[in-house]
Structure formats: structure tokens, C-alpha cells
Amino acid sequence: xxxxxxLKIKIGENxxxxxxxxxxxxxxxSAVVSVYxxxxxxxxxxxGFTAYETLLLILSDIINTVFIYMPAFIFIIAxxxxxxxxxxVIKTGSRRGLAFSGLIKxxxxxxxxxxxxxxxxGAVSFEAFPVGNSWxxxxxxxxxSFGFDISVMTQPPFFYxxxxxxxxxxxxxxxxxxxxLFKTLSDEGAVFPLTVLIGIGLALVIQTxxxxxxxxxxxxxxxxxxxxxxxxxxxxxxxxxxxxxxx
Amino acid sequence: xxxIKFICVAASLVICTAAAIHFTKTHxxxxxxxxxxxxxxxxxGQAAQGFEExxxxxxxxxxxxAVEPTTTAITTTTVPTTTTVTTTTIPETEATEVAxxxxxxxxxxxxxxxxxxGLIDLNTKPEKTMTILTLTSDxxxxxxxxxxxHYFLNGFAFVSDEKIPEIKERKNAAxxxxxxxxxxxxxxxxxxxxxxxxxxxxxxxxxxxxxxEDIENGFEANYGNTDFSDDxxxxxxxxSLKYFAQLKxxxxxFKEVADAYHNSSNAFLAMxxxxxxxxxxxxxxxxNVLESSFDLVESSQPIFLxxxxxxxxxxxxxxxxILQNPGYIF
Numbered sequence: 001x002x003x004x005x006x007l008k009i010k011i012g013e014n015x016x017x018x019x020x021x022x023x024x025x026x027x028x029x030s031a032v033v034s035v036y037x038x039x040x041x042x043x044x045x046x047x048g049f050t051a052y053e054t055l056l057l058i059l060s061d062i063i064n065t066v067f068i069y070m071p072a073f074i075f076i077i078a079x080x081x082x083x084x085x086x087x088x089v090i091k092t093g094s095r096r097g098l099a100f101s102g103l104i105k106x107x108x109x110x111x112x113x114x115x116x117x118x119x120x121x122g123a124v125s126f127e128a129f130p131v132g133n134s135w136x137x138x139x140x141x142x143x144x145s146f147g148f149d150i151s152v153m154t155q156p157p158f159f160y161x162x163x164x165x166x167x168x169x170x171x172x173x174x175x176x177x178x179x180x181l182f183k184t185l186s187d188e189g190a191v192f193p194l195t196v197l198i199g200i201g202l203a204l205v206i207q208t209x210x211x212x213x214x215x216x217x218x219x220x221x222x223x224x225x226x227x228x229x230x231x232x233x234x235x236x237x238x239x240x241x242x243x244x245x246x247x
Numbered sequence: 248x249x250x251i252k253f254i255c256v257a258a259s260l261v262i263c264t265a266a267a268i269h270f271t272k273t274h275x276x277x278x279x280x281x282x283x284x285x286x287x288x289x290x291x292g293q294a295a296q297g298f299e300e301x302x303x304x305x306x307x308x309x310x311x312x313a314v315e316p317t318t319t320a321i322t323t324t325t326v327p328t329t330t331t332v333t334t335t336t337i338p339e340t341e342a343t344e345v346a347x348x349x350x351x352x353x354x355x356x357x358x359x360x361x362x363x364x365g366l367i368d369l370n371t372k373p374e375k376t377m378t379i380l381t382l383t384s385d386x387x388x389x390x391x392x393x394x395x396x397h398y399f400l401n402g403f404a405f406v407s408d409e410k411i412p413e414i415k416e417r418k419n420a421a422x423x424x425x426x427x428x429x430x431x432x433x434x435x436x437x438x439x440x441x442x443x444x445x446x447x448x449x450x451x452x453x454x455x456x457x458x459x460e461d462i463e464n465g466f467e468a469n470y471g472n473t474d475f476s477d478d479x480x481x482x483x484x485x486x487s488l489k490y491f492a493q494l495k496x497x498x499x500x501f502k503e504v505a506d507a508y509h510n511s512s513n514a515f516l517a518m519x520x521x522x523x524x525x526x527x528x529x530x531x532x533x534x535n536v537l538e539s540s541f542d543l544v545e546s547s548q549p550i551f552l553x554x555x556x557x558x559x560x561x562x563x564x565x566x567x568x569i570l571q572n573p574g575y576i577f
Contacts, residue, residue: 017252021259028263032270039271043278116260123264124271141302150308 016079023072023113027120030068034058035124042129042138050132053139054125056161057146059117059168062207069117070175070199077109077176078192099233106176114169133157149211163214170221171206175199177228184235357411361558366397367565373574382573390569393576398561399544402426405551414554417480420470421550424487425543427466431459431494432540435533448509452502456495463491479549486546490539497532504528 038057042048049057058064135153143152152160178198182191206217382390395401402422409415434455470484504524541563552558561569569575 015249015252017256020256024256024259024263028267032267032274035271036274039275039278119260120264120267124267127268127271128275137302140305141299143305144301150305153305153309 014079016076019076019079020112020116023076024116024120026068026072027116030064031058031121031124034061034064034121035128039128041142048136049129049138050136050157051122051126051129052131052157052161053136054129055118055122056164058121058125060146060148060164060207062147062204065203065207066200069172070203071196073110073113073172073175074179074192074195074199076113077106077179095236096233099229099236102180102232103177103229106180107173110169110173110176114172118165147207147210151211160214163218167206167214167218167221170218170225171199171202174221174225174228175202177225177232181228181232181235184232184239357414357554358556359553360556361552361560363560364562364565366559366561367568367575369564369568373572373577375574375577377572377574377577386573386577390573390576394561394566394569397559398566400548400551400560402547402551405555409554411554417477418551418553420473421480421483421547424466424470424483425547427462428487428490428540428543431462431491432537434458435494435536448505450501450505452498452505456498456502459491459494459498463488463495466491477550479546479553482546483543483550486539486543490536490543493539494536497536500528500532 035054035058038049038054059069133156135157140153144150175195175198179191179195182195209217402418402425406415406419406422409418466487470487473484507524545563548560552560565575
């Protein structure tokens with residue numbers, strides 16, 4: 001109970017509202033540009049995507065992920081790393097509690113960020129393209145150019161795309177936990193760009209593995225998250241959290 | 248304070264989402280109602296060939312047929328085709344006064360009568376929906392002949408059929424002018440390999456521009472000073488010169504894009520710049536060149552059709568409609 005109370009206080013006090021607003025604006029802009037691109041492509045081949053396919057294509061677009069989503073996400077979670085020290089341990093009651101509340105905080109921010117992504121990109125996708133139950137001609141003809149294997153289309157689109165979206169969620173969660181781990185180890189400014197680079201690397205790896213069933217990748221990321229959590233907890237148990245004397 | 252933060256974030260989300268939806272809607276509506284240019288239809292048709300092959304491959308691999316998601320079409324009003332009939336006659340030539348045994352010079356009468364538009368009904372969809380890609384070779388040959396007969400016109404055929412020397416000479420000049428432009432269009436489309444569009448970067452643009460300049464210089468030498476006192480002829484001549492100038496400008500821009508790409512030390516950045524250049528420079532310039540070549544075709548039509556009767560030619564809207572769906576003529 002104490003942990004949840006502390007969590008409520010932490011998120012309330014340090015909630016990175018301004019950073020989140022910046023991210024919302026940037027994501028909106030990229031959503032419009034992306035849907036223009038797919039709309040023009042659909043016009044050029046005289047075939048239309050479905051809304052759900054467009055959502056998948058936008059969120060899977062490696063340029064969006066590398067230059068916009070990943071930096072924006074880490075920018076948001078980096079906004080809540082003030083007041084980290086021995087007082088936090090006292091408030092949560094234990095170092096294990098601190099680790100756990102850190103995990104929940106990262107999970108909540110990932111959920112918020114992912115919800116923003118889905119809402120904005122989903123809104124423009126459903127505005128530009130119709131809903132459909134089968135794979136569209138446009139997707140069939142262009143899937144490989146976007147890095148999707150043909151085997152993807154042996155599954156129903158809603159089923160496959162939902163799995164991919166869950167996979168993306170776990171990708172961001174994993175990157176968030178990597179940031180937590182690095183921040184636990186060091187307070188250096190290099191943590192931010194280093195985490196962005198690792199996130200980009202992970203995203204590139206996942207994007208190239210479209211032939212692998214998404215559930216398998218989700219499981220792998222889940223296991224990585226558990227490992228990251230335990231490593232973070234172990235480091236917190238031994239780390240000296242005292243604030244160094246001034247002067 | 249906490250509540251205010253959450254409210255601000257929620258408000259920004261709502262406003263940005265609404266703005267994004269608005270811009271998307273505007274763009275989609277503009278795209279749906281925008282008329283595609285002839286050049287876009289032709290190039291788009293060729294580019295779509297690779298797409299169709301990819302779709303077939305996927306359908307075979309997964310054993311299903313692709314469906315087209317239903318969209319709400321935005322209705323557009325079609326402008327009814329106009330029909331013009333022109334008839335001209337030249338007054339009788341004056342008989343020259345000769346000695347007693349003067350022979351009468353036959354009166355020359357020039358009758359020009361042709362119809363523009365009306366070959367297809369744009370207000371009704373054809374029974375069969377076809378695309379250029381799905382035509383058989385016989386159907387393609389028929390389409391080609393149809394287009395030449397009713398739009399592009401075989402200039403030299405009209406020259407050989409013409410009996411009046413003065414008009415024959417004018418038609419011959421027009422046919423030769425047009426063939427100079429067609430030669431450059433063939434060179435231009437031959438430059439682009441849609442299976443590997445990146446080959447455009449390796450074209451020797453200097454040599455290309457030189458060839459265009461040679462054609463243009465030959466054109467100016469042969470026709471620069473000819474004067475048939477005919478508005479249509481002058482329009483064709485000026486249009487041709489403008490076309491060559493446009494072509495050289497466009498090729499110059501292509502050359503700059505290719506040079507920038509080859510001279511870049513950062514391949515990643517060069518790729519990004521190239522993609523932008525292709526979208527903002529190369530493709531629009533290519534479209535401009537092809538569109539102006541079609542302008543030339545339409546300015547040559549009155550010349551070839553002078554002193555002919557019974558021809559019907561297509562309007563540009565009809566040509567676009569047929570290229571989008573050849574079912575109109577089958």
C-alpha cells in the first residue's frame with residue numbers, strides 16, 4: 001500500500017506534462033505526414049489500404065521509430081528522474097519497494113505514451129482509410145517493400161496487427177526499463193543518448209524479424225524485462241544512495 | 248496542480264488529434280478530386296505493373312484473393328464533351344489572264360470538318376473495368392491504333408493523303424516538327440527504367456542535353472524562319488521551341504540531382520536528399536515535360552485535320568478516361 005501511495009505522489013509531483021505535450025505535438029505532425037505518404041502511395045497504385053493496416057505501417061515505420069517515437073519516449077520518462085535518492089527509499093520503505101515503484105512508474109508512462117501513439121495515429125488512419133476484414137491489395141503489393149514477410153498475410157489482419165502493436169508496446173517498455181537500469185547505475189548525461197541508440201537498435205532488429213511470430217518476440221522481450229527488473233533491484237540494494245556532501 | 252497538468256495534457260491530445268484529422272481529411276478530399284494529368288496516368292500505369300506482379304505473387308503464396316476496401320467516393324461533376332464542327336472554304340482562285348487558249352484553273356475548295364469529343368460517354372461507366380496492365384497484346388495494339396487515329400494522329404499519313412500543295416507543305420512541316428519532339432520524348436522515357444529507377448543517376452546528362460540541343464538547332468534551322476501565316480502552325484512552332492527549352496531545363500535539374508548524389512560523402516544523407524529531390528524536382532519536371540508534349544499534340548491536330556472530313560478526335564479528358572479504364576473502347 002505504501003508503494004502505491006508513493007507512486008501516486010511520484011507521478012503526481014513529477015509528472016512530465018510539458019514533455020508529454022511536446023511529444024503529442026510531434027507525434028501528431030508525424031502522423032499527418034505519414035498518412036499523407038500512404039494515401040499518396042495508395043493513389044499511385046490505385047488501391048487502398050485499410051485503416052488498421054495503415055496504423056500498423058505508421059507505427060512500424062523505422063524512420064518514425066528512429067527519429068521520433070524512441071527519442072520522444074525517452075524524453076518523457078527522463079522527465080521524472082528528479083529527487084532520486086535516499087529519501088525515496090525512506091518513502092517507499094525499502095529498496096525493493098523503490099525498484100518496484102520504479103517499474104510500475106515506467107509501465108504507466110509507457111502505457112500513456114503508447115495510448116497517445118495509438119489515439120493520434122489511429123484517428124488519422126481511420127479518417128483516411130476504411131475499415132476492412134481482409135488484407136487489402138495495396139498491402140499485399142507493397143508489404144515486402146515495407147519489410148513484411150509474405151507469411152504475415154496467412155493470418156487474419158486484426159489478429160496479426162494486434163500482436164504487432166503489443167510487441168511495439170513491449171519494445172518501448174523494455175527501452176524504458178533499460179533507461180531505469182542505466183539511471184540506477186549512473187547519473188551521467190550520456191544515459192539519454194545511449195538509451196536512444198539501444199532503443200533504435202532493438203527496433204531495427206524487431207523490424208527485420210517480421211517472419212518470426214510476434215508472440216515469440218513478445219515473450220523474449222518479456223523475459224528481458226524480468227531480467228532487467230531483477231538487475232535493477234540488485235543494483236539498488238547495493239548502491240550507495242546517499243547524497244554527496246555539498247562543497 | 249496535478250489535476251491541471253493532466254487536464255493540459257488531455258486538452259493538447261484532443262486539440263492535436265482534431266487538427267491531425269482535419270488536415271488528413273482535407274488532403275484526402277483534395278487528392279480524390281484532383282484530376283490526374285495524362286503524364287501521371289501513363290507513368291503511374293507503368294509503375295503499377297510491378298505492384299500487380301507483387302499482388303499476384305502474394306495471392307499465389309497465400310491462396311487467397313485480395314479485396315479492395317470500400318471507400319466513400321467523392322462525387323465530381325463531369326463536364327460534358329463539346330463538339331465542334333468547323334468548315335472552311337477558300338474563295339476561288341483567280342484565273343490568270345493568259346492568251347486565247349487559256350485553260351481554266353480548277354477552283355480549290357478546302358473543307359475542314361472534324362469533331363472534337365463525343366467518342367466515349369464520360370458520364371457512364373463502361374461495362375467492363377479494365378486496366379492497361381491486364382490487356383492482351385492484341386488489345387494493346389488496338390488501343391495504340393485507336394489513340395493514334397483519334398488523338399496523336401499519324402502526321403505523315405495526312406501528308407501523303409493531302410492533294411493541295413500548299414497545305415501538304417504545311418502538314419509536312421508540322422509532321423516533321425512533331426517527330427522531332429516525339430524523338431526526344433522517346434529518348435526521355437528510354438532513360439528511365441522503372442524496374443530500376445536508380446539507373447537514372449548514371450545517365451550521361453551532358454551527352455543527352457547535347458543531343459537535345461542538336462535536335463533543337465536542326466529544328467530552328469529548318470523551321471525557325473518558315474512562315475505559313477497560319478496561327479495553328481505558329482502555335483505548333485512556338486510550342487515546340489518552348490518544349491525543347493523546358494526539356495533542357497528539366498535535364499539540367501536532373502543532372503544537378505545526380506551530381507549532388509554522386510559527390511556526397513555521406514551515403515545515408517545522400518539517400519535522404521535524393522528521395523526529396525526525386526519527389527520535389529525530378530518527377531514534377533518529368534510530368535511537366537510530358538504534359539507539354541501532349542500540348543504539342545493538340546496544337547498539331549488542327550493542322551493535320553485541315554482539308555479532311557469525318558474525323559473525330561478525343562478530348563484530353565477522354566484520353567485520360569481511356570487510359571484509366573480501356574473498357575471504354577472495348
